[in-house]
Amino acid sequence: MSEQKSTVSKEELKGVQVLGVLNFEARQIGKNFSEFLLLGVQYPKADSGEATPIVPLAETKIGGKLF
Template identity: 60%
Template sequence: MANDLKPTADFEETFGKLDIRLGQVLSAEPAPGTLKKSYRLKIDFGKYGVRTSVGRFTGHPPEELIGRQVMGVLNLAPRQIGDVQSDVLVLGIQFRGAESGEATPVTPMTEGKLGSKLF
């Protein structure tokens, strides 16, 4: 077992509090005013509406992100990132070979219903 794992957490007190849902990227464009190159994404979460996210997914060209389904955390407090208020956190993992913070989004293996909850 890896030594760098974090301590065991209670499901209901941690993961159970997050509202993680499936959305589809409608648009991706450079985010104005950010310290590091980032995209402003408009994401459709079905009955939960269209949300804005700012993220460092710039290892992908915008046209590769548009139409892609992604997982986002809907119930975190909004954050001001550059000139944009980001109101959803798109989940991602480190982009292979990129600097720290540069990510590729977490996507499902098959398309799902927009707004579906991750469990």
């Protein structure tokens, strides 16, 4: 699995609900370890793999199931 890039900074994501998958085996990404996979979609015509995170349209239950 390749690492994708987001054009959204950590600061812009603070306080924003995002969709992701928890409880993965720890994976090293750079100097950090993560057990969370942030879900996103690739920008149209972006050959580089740049993506934007998937966010819900309404406030959702934190830790709720993704269907």
